[in-house]
Amino acid sequence: MSKSFVSREVMNKFDSLVSVYPAIALVGARQAGKTTLLKEYSKTKNAGYLLFNDLDIRRLFEEDVKKFEKQYLEGYDYSILDEVHYCKNAGNNIKYLVDSGKKLWITSSSELILSREVLSYLVGRVTIIKLYPFSLKEFFNAKNFKEGVKQATERNVWEHLTYGGYPRVVLSEGMELKKNILSDLYQTMILKDVTNNFSIRDSESLELLTKYLSINIGNLLVYETITKNLGIRAKTIKKYLSALEKSYFIMKVRPYCNNKNKEIIKQPKIYFVDTGMRNLVAKSFNDTPEGKTFENYIAAELVKGGHELKYWRTKSGAEVDFVIEKDKELLPIEVKVTNPNNVGKGLRSFIETYKPRKAVIVHYEGEEKIVSVGNCKVYHTDILGLKKLLSDNSKKDSLGL
Known part of the structure; x- marks a missing residue:
């Protein structure tokens, strides 16, 4: 990886899926870093990059996909097709390339357009990875x-x-x-x-x-x-x-x-x-x-x-800002700018109704502490503490999700 590249957390997911699916679609907002990520990732692979803003590339793809395959994809283990979904007949042509054994990475800033024009042709052979702005x-x-x-x-x-x-x-x-x-x-x-x-x-x-x-x-x-x-x-x-x-x-x-x-x-x-x-x-x-x-x-x-x-x-x-459900384990999360002294009525009501083992009040300002409401541990913490609690590698007092 180049020194200036900012490692993205989805790269681990990419590693686990790249050998499973012949096509991977990387979707997310404009300028979230999709192209940068794929170009950087491709440095560790034998991969080619094609931007479909290039009219010559786009025209050949639309008019003669077999010639396009021979001219631009031969010799590469993977090919990055950047914003290919705007091309005419993109779905059929990409299906042909996948049927021919090509491994493709596709980018898009609109999941709906990509799904309609491309992914519907690749059912079972493509997976979607979402890339957001920096966490x-x-x-x-x-x-x-x-x-x-x-x-x-x-x-x-x-x-x-x-x-x-x-x-x-x-x-x-x-x-x-x-x-x-x-x-x-x-x-x-x-x-x-x-x-x-x-x-x-x-x-x-x-x-x-x-x-x-x-x-x-x-x-x-x-x-x-x-x-x-x-x-x-x-x-x-x-x-x-x-x-x-x-x-x-x-x-x-x-x-x-x-x-x-x-x-x-x-x-x-x-x-x-x-x-x-x-x-x-x-x-x-x-x-x-x-x-x-x-x-x-x-x-x-x-x-x-x-x-x-x-x-x-x-x-x-009665209200709780967020609820995460994983493996039938509920985690209620309240968000406050200033850490409250007490557990609010909404969170108490949720705890009494659903009996979660743990709950979180995440604050912007204030001290960390743990209190109990019945058998439920309520963690008062900041954003960094929340992330540590949610991570799989947390040690003592992990949420264990």
């Missing part, structure tokens, strides 16, 4: 930062939370430059990728919705309320939300429910994939994060760690 661990690696001095650690966590994890943003110096890069990326994602890929003509309404979402992160998604506030029809809102989600701009967290009579079962909550992008849209770059911004940050970090998130809320109003 906190990757951010530390990019900064060559080693945990140690508390004040320095807190400063780095704040920067990652405030300006996000897009590689260009992280590797740029100066807060104004970071904002400018985020702004350029936002314009490209919204005005080019999302509008073009999903045939959205009214970009002003789309931007109006993204602004609304940025100041209502973590709230229940109620279409009637958005329609009333923005004057956009519910059908259009659903289309826009789907486009933003499939383009890795936002993510939905759905409810955990085991009692339909008492718990919310349908309405999702909306978060941004990257808190830097959220802060740009909301025009909110604060020295201390707001509660909902920190909640969004924890949600994004958990998703980057491979966890499927749910939230819990009763019809009477």
Whole structure:
């Protein structure tokens, strides 16, 4: 690996799957680092790289796939096809190449377009790996930062939370430059990728919705309320939300429910994939994060760690921010900027209802401690402590998930 390359956590997954599937699709937001990762990974393999913005490559692929195979793929064990799904007849042609024994790595910033145009032709022979902007661990690696001095650690966590994890943003110096890069990326994602890929003509309404979402992160998604506030029809809102989600701009967290009579079962909550992008849209770059911004940050970090998130809320109003379910073991997670002295009513209610062995209150500021609610251990910790608790290699007081 080159010295400047920031190692990505999904590379371990890549290693385990590359010999199993003839095709691997690496998907994620624009400029999340997909091409960089595959180019770097290919240095350890006999792999070729093809960018389909090149009109000659694209034309030959579309018009004569056999000649394309001979001219560009012969002699390589693997071939990287970057943004190939925009080509005509991409699905049939890629199926032909896989049928011919070629091993392909495909990239895309839109899982929906890729699935429709390519992956549907490769059922059982392709797997999807999602790449997000830098996680906190990757951010530390990019900064060559080693945990140690508390004040320095807190400063780095704040920067990652405030300006996000897009590689260009992280590797740029100066807060104004970071904002400018985020702004350029936002314009490209919204005005080019999302509008073009999903045939959205009214970009002003789309931007109006993204602004609304940025100041209502973590709230229940109620279409009637958005329609009333923005004057956009519910059908259009659903289309826009789907486009933003499939383009890795936002993510939905759905409810955990085991009692339909008492718990919310349908309405999702909306978060941004990257808190830097959220802060740009909301025009909110604060020295201390707001509660909902920190909640969004924890949600994004958990998703980057491979966890499927749910939230819990009763019809009477008791709520837990996030619930992780793994191997039939539930872990409720509450998010607070300042560490509370007590365990709140919502978390207590969940503990009394579901009897989890452990629960977490993750805070931005405050001391670490462990308290008990009945037989449940409740961990008060920061983002670093949460990650240690969730890691497979944790020692004493591990969550053991």
